[in-house]
Structure formats: structure tokens, C-alpha cells
Amino acid sequence: MRAFNFCAGPAALPETVLKQAQAELLDYKGGGASVMELSHRSSAFVEVAEEAEKDLRELLGISDQYAVLFLQGGASMQFSMVPLNLAKEGAKVDYICTGAWSQKAIKEARKFADVNVAASTEQSGFSGVPARSEWQLNEDSAYLHITPNETIHGVEFLDPIDVDPRTVLVADLSSTLLSRPLDVDRYGLIYAGAQKNIGPAGLTLVIVRKDLLGRSERTLPAMLDYAVHAKADSMYNTPPTYSWYLAGLVFKWIKKQGGLKAMAELNARKADKLYRAIDESALYRNPVEASARSWMNVPFILENTDLEASFLTQAEERGLLNLKGHRSVGGMRASLYNAVPEEAVDALIEFMREFEQHNS
Numbered sequence: 001m002r003a004f005n006f007c008a009g010p011a012a013l014p015e016t017v018l019k020q021a022q023a024e025l026l027d028y029k030g031g032g033a034s035v036m037e038l039s040h041r042s043s044a045f046v047e048v049a050e051e052a053e054k055d056l057r058e059l060l061g062i063s064d065q066y067a068v069l070f071l072q073g074g075a076s077m078q079f080s081m082v083p084l085n086l087a088k089e090g091a092k093v094d095y096i097c098t099g100a101w102s103q104k105a106i107k108e109a110r111k112f113a114d115v116n117v118a119a120s121t122e123q124s125g126f127s128g129v130p131a132r133s134e135w136q137l138n139e140d141s142a143y144l145h146i147t148p149n150e151t152i153h154g155v156e157f158l159d160p161i162d163v164d165p166r167t168v169l170v171a172d173l174s175s176t177l178l179s180r181p182l183d184v185d186r187y188g189l190i191y192a193g194a195q196k197n198i199g200p201a202g203l204t205l206v207i208v209r210k211d212l213l214g215r216s217e218r219t220l221p222a223m224l225d226y227a228v229h230a231k232a233d234s235m236y237n238t239p240p241t242y243s244w245y246l247a248g249l250v251f252k253w254i255k256k257q258g259g260l261k262a263m264a265e266l267n268a269r270k271a272d273k274l275y276r277a278i279d280e281s282a283l284y285r286n287p288v289e290a291s292a293r294s295w296m297n298v299p300f301i302l303e304n305t306d307l308e309a310s311f312l313t314q315a316e317e318r319g320l321l322n323l324k325g326h327r328s329v330g331g332m333r334a335s336l337y338n339a340v341p342e343e344a345v346d347a348l349i350e351f352m353r354e355f356e357q358h359n360s
């Protein structure tokens, strides 16, 4: 029996996707080999790759003005690729700091550009998003970088980002891409590690406006150059073929569920239920302001921290896995990505209520 998996990443995948992958594992479409064993130049794999890109473009409504890249190196590699590709030597760039992942992006960008932290919620322990009126943006920045969902702190921008349409807006959407509809046209560049809401680890999606390719005029290592990957259809070198294939199956699964609008309804309902259960209890507490509570990652603490270990053990015995919070913030965290079914959230809430009753 499969357990309910609340892992922040690598995270749960839809069961039907795993079953299809299992059915096709040894012999992909009668070709006598696994997808893992196909040349990335073979017509069978090129079809897998193109189909995945087509489905992703359809789901997000990505126009021809954007290149879609299937890369490696994780979101962390994007922390350096973004400044290297979009900012000329010594150029100014703006960053909004809302948690651990923004901090890492900023630290890396400082190596390659003149970083202005235009707003930060660090002083208040990353418990919300900074009011738009407080952002100190440069007039002449090459881009503005935001982290719409902070996976560790459970903080999310729930309103559209309100900036001048000429601003090159860059977003690390690792833990929230495909959780709801998104107006891609508002962004210059979007990136996401796949292992949260897209597919298995090893794949990183980049959606970049084509006029930004080559913008920095720097001499870059080929593997760090978006233009090289775009020109080669993400096959400059061997791409992560199996992760690409699985992501393609996930895109088809999302389409079958009714697309991103259906995902949004389901995800809003799941998050709502869990926050309500936390707010109604005397034992659990979520530290994030109501206006910035993440749909995807719900951190919560136990008012009596002595109960943490038994909470986790008993949860695991009930088949509720990976509820331990990130080591940097402690407490608990339930990640509610697309592939976490509503029944998983119901089972978690039921367990939390029982645990509270037995321990009060």
C-alpha cells in the first residue's frame, strides 16, 4: 500500500503516472527498450520531448515569444545562470528577499552583479511578504528577482506581482509552478526544479523570453548559456531523458484532471482545510501571516515541542510520511503539491485532531 507523502521535495508523484511508467519501463511502445535506454537523438525520444514541451506550453499558455528549456543543475544552478545571462558585467539587479531560497539566490547573484535587496522580510522572521509600497527598486536594474513561494518558510505571494510592465521579472517558481494558472507574459524568465510539482529530480525547467537570450553579452561556458540550450532544443548535451519523459506524463495527467484551473481549485481547498484545522487547534500553530500563507507548503509548530518526536512517529505509523520541517526552521511541514490527493490532507487532519485529544 502506498502511504501519503508530504515531502517537500523530491515529492509525491501521481500514482497513475508511476503505474504508466512501470508499464512502459522495459519496453517503450513496442520498441524493445526502456525510455532510459533510448538515444536522445532517436525519433522515439524526440517525440517524447516535443510532446512534453507542447503540453507544457498548452497548460501554461506559453507563447512563441518564449523558449522552454529542459535543463539540469537544479534551481540552484539558476541562481547563477540568471545573473550570468541577464546582467551585463557590473550591472544592477533587484531582489526581493522573502526566505531561505531568496537568500541563496541573492548570495549567488552577488558574485556576478551589483545586487540591490529592494525589500526583505528577514527582520520579521520571514513571516509574510513585504508590502509593495516598501520596495526600493532601482530605475535601471537588469531585472527584478522574486521567489513567489518560499518552500521552507511557507510564505507565498498570493496577489499578482505589481511592477512596471517593462521590468524584466524573474521568478523562482520551483515549488508552485503548475499549481494554478499563471500569466507567463508578465515574466521575463521563470525557472523551477522539477522535483516539487513537476516530476522527478534531475530536471530544471526554464521559460525565457527569447529577446533576453544573449542579453548579458558575457562570454559564458556553453552549459551555462541559455542561448546555447535554446538553439539546440535543450539537446546541446545529453538531457535528463527519463525525468523529461516523466514530466511529460505529469503534464498529461494535469490536463486530464482539468488543467491548471482544476488544480487551483483542488489546491486551494486542500490548503484551506489544513490551515483551518491548525487555526482551530490549541496545539498547532502556523507562523505565517494569513495574507501570505502558501498553498503548497504548510509549516506548523507544536506548542509543546516535547511532543514533536511522538507526533512524527505516530504519523508515520499511520502512513503519513515526511512531515518533519526543514532542519533550518524546525517544527513540522506538510507539502501539498498537485500529486498529494485531498484524502491525504483529510487523513492528516484526522490524525492531528486525535493526537491533540490524546495529548491535552
Ligand SMILES: *Cc1c(COP(=O)(O)O)cnc(C)c1O
Residues within 6 Å of the ligand: 009, 073, 074, 075, 076, 077, 101, 147, 149, 150, 151, 172, 173, 174, 175, 193, 194, 196
Ligand atoms: C527546492 C528549491 C530550490 C532548490 O532546488 P534544487 O533543485 O535543489 O537546486 C530553489 N528554490 C526553491 C523555491 C525551492 O523550492
